[in-house]
Amino acid sequence: MAYKRVEVPAAELERQREICAKIREGLGGARPLAFVDTYGCQQNEADSEALRGYIELMGFGFTEDENEAELIVVNTCAVRGHAEMRVLGNVGALVHAKARNPRLIVAVCGCMVQQPHMAEKIKNSFRVVDLCFGPHELWRFPELYERARSTQKRVFEVSPCEGVVAEGLPERNVNTTCPMLTLLCVYEDTQDERYGALCRDWAEWVMHGLIRTGDGAFQHMITGDANDSQMLIDTLFMTVLFLAKAGVVFGRKDYVEEAKRQCLVHIKYLYDTSCGLYFHGYDFKGRHNYGRVHWARGNSWYTCGIMELIGLIPIEPGLRQYFLDTFRAQVDALCACQAGDGMWHTILDDPASYKESSATAAFAYGMLKGVRLGFLPAQYEAPALRAVQAVLARVDAAGIVGGVSYGTPVGNDAQFYKDIPVCPMTYGQAMAILMLAEALYHTGEDA
Numbered sequence: 001m002a003y004k005r006v007e008v009p010a011a012e013l014e015r016q017r018e019i020c021a022k023i024r025e026g027l028g029g030a031r032p033l034a035f036v037d038t039y040g041c042q043q044n045e046a047d048s049e050a051l052r053g054y055i056e057l058m059g060f061g062f063t064e065d066e067n068e069a070e071l072i073v074v075n076t077c078a079v080r081g082h083a084e085m086r087v088l089g090n091v092g093a094l095v096h097a098k099a100r101n102p103r104l105i106v107a108v109c110g111c112m113v114q115q116p117h118m119a120e121k122i123k124n125s126f127r128v129v130d131l132c133f134g135p136h137e138l139w140r141f142p143e144l145y146e147r148a149r150s151t152q153k154r155v156f157e158v159s160p161c162e163g164v165v166a167e168g169l170p171e172r173n174v175n176t177t178c179p180m181l182t183l184l185c186v187y188e189d190t191q192d193e194r195y196g197a198l199c200r201d202w203a204e205w206v207m208h209g210l211i212r213t214g215d216g217a218f219q220h221m222i223t224g225d226a227n228d229s230q231m232l233i234d235t236l237f238m239t240v241l242f243l244a245k246a247g248v249v250f251g252r253k254d255y256v257e258e259a260k261r262q263c264l265v266h267i268k269y270l271y272d273t274s275c276g277l278y279f280h281g282y283d284f285k286g287r288h289n290y291g292r293v294h295w296a297r298g299n300s301w302y303t304c305g306i307m308e309l310i311g312l313i314p315i316e317p318g319l320r321q322y323f324l325d326t327f328r329a330q331v332d333a334l335c336a337c338q339a340g341d342g343m344w345h346t347i348l349d350d351p352a353s354y355k356e357s358s359a360t361a362a363f364a365y366g367m368l369k370g371v372r373l374g375f376l377p378a379q380y381e382a383p384a385l386r387a388v389q390a391v392l393a394r395v396d397a398a399g400i401v402g403g404v405s406y407g408t409p410v411g412n413d414a415q416f417y418k419d420i421p422v423c424p425m426t427y428g429q430a431m432a433i434l435m436l437a438e439a440l441y442h443t444g445e446d447a
Contacts, residue, residue: 008139017057019142024059034060035069039076039087044110047138048075051109052223053171054141062224066097071105071145076112084112088126095128105149107131109138119158133157169198172205173221174239181242184249203246203255206239214284217265229285232410233270233278236263237301237308244313256313263309267326276326276333277348278302281410291413294348297405300362303330304434307369324375327366331376334363335383342383342390346405346417353418357403361391361431368438381442388439391432404428 034055038048051073052062063069072094076087091108098104106129113119114134122129131148133141137157148155170176180202187195211219213229218239220232240262247255269282272294279289280298306327310320337348343355344363364387370376371384394402404425411417 013139016054016140016142019146020054020057020059023142023146024057027059031059031061032070033063033068034071034073035063035066036073036075037066037090039074039110039112044075044077047110047135048073049176049223050138050170051075051141056171056224058142058145066094067100069097070101070103071107072097073107073109076108076110084118087112088121091122091126091129098128105130105145107133107141107145107148109133109135109141111135113158116158119156123154123156129154131155171223172202172209173223174210174218174235175222177202177206177242178238181245184242184245188249199246200250203243203250203252206243206246207255207258210239215265215268216261217269217284218262220281229283230281230410231266231269231284232281233266233298234301236266237305241305241308241312244309248313259309259313260315260319263306263323271326275349276329278330290410291416293411293414293417295408295411295417296344296346296348296356296359297362297408299330299334299348300359300366300431303327303334303366304362304431307366307373307375310375311373327370328376331367331370331380334367335380338383338387342386342388344387346420347414350414350418353414354405354422355403356405356422357391357394357401358405358425358428358431360387361401361428361435364388364391365431365435365438368435368442372438372441385439385442388435391435395432399429400424401428401432 036048036052036055038044055062055071055073060071066072074087074091076084091106094104094106098106108122108126108129109132111134113122113132114136119132122132131144132155133144134157137144140157144155144157147153180199183195184199186192187199206218211221211226213219213231217231218235220227220230220235240259243255243262244259247253247257247259270278270280270289272279272292275294277294278299279292280295281290282288283290306323309315310323315323334344334348338344339351339355341355342360343357344360345351345353346356346359347353364384367376367380367384367387371378371381391401396402401424403422404427405417405420405422406425408417408420
């Protein structure tokens with residue numbers, strides 16, 4: 001199915017938010033739970049993120065237990081037949097949850113249900129489904145949900161069409177801030193004030209609206225979970241880089257200084273002085289580093305991110321050297337635990353854990369850039385180029401980077417990280433692109 005992107009009028013998106021507010025007010029302070037189940041591609045993951053944003057605005061919390069939910073959303077992809085049957089089997093099984101809780105609303109959405117034969121099948125054979133809509137109606141979810149809830153009639157919005165995907169902004173949190181760095185670069189190039197106004201507003205939210213935890217550190221809040229008292233190394237890349245660049249672009253010295261301070265606070269609590277690597281997270285309530293695991297991708301956010309930060313903002317010599325010293329110590333530790341084939345394991349100092357591509361690509365990028373800029377001696381180029389070849393060996397004929405671990409919250413032991421599944425992810429693609437772009441400077445080819 002071909003899709004074209006359309007611009008949804010701001011007034012229409014505001015109307016959906018107003019519907020969310022009315023639904024929330026109608027709950028009278030109660031906080032029912034929702035379960036969002038996602039099947040298929042990375043675009044489906046992004047769509048589910050947008051749906052969770054709406055659901056949270058409607059006053060719901062989230063659960064992974066369908067038996068606790070008063071709203072279940074199954075977001076599907078137009079996948080192969082046996083996978084579609086698995087989705088339908090799981091949807092059909094929700095009849096038991098519905099029997100236990102007649103108030104339960106079951107919604108099925110996404111590309112799979114946009115197919116006419118599939119929509120008809122769900123309508124006729126899956127009476128448990130209250131709401132069914134295609135991807136082009138995602139932005140209208142609050143309206144459609146409220147219609148199904150208030151009328152207690154089934155709602156189907158899957159009329160045949162060539163397809164339009166309407167995209168609004170996701171809710172604001174640490175992870176959704178990351179793409180704003182790209183938008184800020186677009187604003188620099190175009191001076192289009194539509195982008196500039198959005199970036200200014202978002203940067204103000206980071207500075208004054210993002211939840212803080214101990215020592216004023218940015219709390220790693222994500223969609224559906226504030227992650228109380230939690231600081232993760234991921235935040236440096238996801239949010240701090242954007243704030244730093246916003247400070248330069250908009251002439252806000254306070255943003256620049258806060259970005260530097262956030263780096264220092266994260267190093268203070270996450271840097272393992274015994275080896276030069278980083279722990280994934282810190283809990284300010286329990287005063288601990290969770291499982292004290294040296295998770296590869298978490299470490300790579302620093303390797304990659306600190307090279308970016310130094311190029312983004314002016315940093316006084318002493319502080320700049322401090323950042324580079326921690327970078328050098330980390331790179332030395334990385335070289336000591338690099339596998340013979342050039343990869344790094346998902347737990348850096350545990351050879352029994354699987355090898356992971358996104359972190360390997362990011363390490364290679366940071367190390368190669370460090371050599372090119374003169375922050376690392378030339379001897380570090382060789383292990384980085386071995387990593388480049390190792391990642392390239394995991395790229396299939398379609399350009400998909402294999403061996404990428406799925407999104408990973410902080411874990412309390414090593415086994416948690418070993419159990420994270422491996423599948424293609426957008427950040428795996430992005431890290432590989434960064435790595436390859438930097439590698440061109442080191443292979444004698446035109447960059």
